[in-house]
Amino acid sequence: MPELAAVNGRISPIDEAKISINDRGMVFGDGVYEVIASYRGRLFLFDEHLRRLRRSLDAIRMEYVEIEPIAEQMNYLFERAALPRAKVYLQITRGTAPRDHAFPVPTRGPNVIITVREVHEIDQAKLDRGVACITHRDIRWGRVDVKTTNLLPNCLAKQAALDRGCFDAIFVSGEGIVREATSANLFAAKNGGLWTHPTDERILGGITRAKLIELARPKGIEVREEKFDVDFLLGADEVFITGTTTEVLPIINVDGRPIGGGKPGPLARRMLALLTEWLLMNVDS
Numbered sequence: 001m002p003e004l005a006a007v008n009g010r011i012s013p014i015d016e017a018k019i020s021i022n023d024r025g026m027v028f029g030d031g032v033y034e035v036i037a038s039y040r041g042r043l044f045l046f047d048e049h050l051r052r053l054r055r056s057l058d059a060i061r062m063e064y065v066e067i068e069p070i071a072e073q074m075n076y077l078f079e080r081a082a083l084p085r086a087k088v089y090l091q092i093t094r095g096t097a098p099r100d101h102a103f104p105v106p107t108r109g110p111n112v113i114i115t116v117r118e119v120h121e122i123d124q125a126k127l128d129r130g131v132a133c134i135t136h137r138d139i140r141w142g143r144v145d146v147k148t149t150n151l152l153p154n155c156l157a158k159q160a161a162l163d164r165g166c167f168d169a170i171f172v173s174g175e176g177i178v179r180e181a182t183s184a185n186l187f188a189a190k191n192g193g194l195w196t197h198p199t200d201e202r203i204l205g206g207i208t209r210a211k212l213i214e215l216a217r218p219k220g221i222e223v224r225e226e227k228f229d230v231d232f233l234l235g236a237d238e239v240f241i242t243g244t245t246t247e248v249l250p251i252i253n254v255d256g257r258p259i260g261g262g263k264p265g266p267l268a269r270r271m272l273a274l275l276t277e278w279l280l281m282n283v284d285s
C-alpha cells in the first residue's frame, strides 16, 4: 500500500494532499505535532504520545481540540496504509485564517494533517560505528518542551552539522549546559551511570528518553536527570542520543574530539537491547 495523507479527514496519496496558504501552521508555525513509529503492525507508545500532544495543545491554548477522534483517524490511516514499519506524523495547527498574529475569531477549527510513511532506518554502519556531532548554541525559544512545528533553529543546527561532515548538532546553552540534539535527547555515561538533562522547559521530554529511564533503573543502572556542561560531555565514557526513529544512537566524537576512545560503548548497546527487548515483548503480548 502507498504512503498516505489525511487532511481534515480527506485521504489521498501524500503528493496530492493540499492545505490552504492561509494555514497558520504554514504562516506562523502555529501548531504542534507528534511522530509515532510502528513495530510489527502496532503503533508504539501511542498513549504516551497522545498525552504529550494534549500537553502541547494546552500549552498553545488549543485546549478545545479533542484528541480521541484524531487518534481514531491516525489508527485508521495507519491500518489502511498497511506499511510494515511506519511512522505516523500528526500536525494540528490553529486553522486557516487571513494572516494576523491574533488568534482567529471565531475559531473555524484546527487543521489536522496526518501522514503515514515508511521509516527509513538508521544505517547499521552508523549504529555499529557511532556518529560525530558538533555543539551548537541553543537559539531556540524558551518553551521547547512544547512540541511545536517551529523548528527553524533545529533545521539550522542540523544543517550546520551536516556542512561540517557530522551527523547532528548538540544544543548547548549560553552557560555551557548540554541540552539535547536537534531531534533527539542526549545521555552521557560516566562510571556505569547515565546523565541526562532534566525535563524542564529547555528540552523536549522524549517518549524514548522516558522509556529508557524506566527500563534502566530496575536493571541497577543509575540515571541522573541533572544538568551537565560541555566539559563533562567531552569527558564522558559514552554519549548517545535517543528518539522515536533514532532509537539509541552512539555519539563517538564531539567537535572533533573523540568520546570514550572514539568507539560506541557497552551502555549504549545495552540500552538499545533493553528497548528492543521491551518493544518485542509488547508486540507479542
Ligand SMILES: Cc1ncc(COP(=O)(O)O)c(C=O)c1O
Pocket: 035, 180, 181, 182, 183, 184, 185, 203, 204, 205, 206, 207, 208, 209, 242, 243, 244, 245
Ligand atoms: C528536540 C527533540 N528532542 C527529543 C526528541 C525525542 O523525542 P521522542 O523520543 O518522543 O521521539 C525529539 C523528537 O522529535 C525532538 O524533536
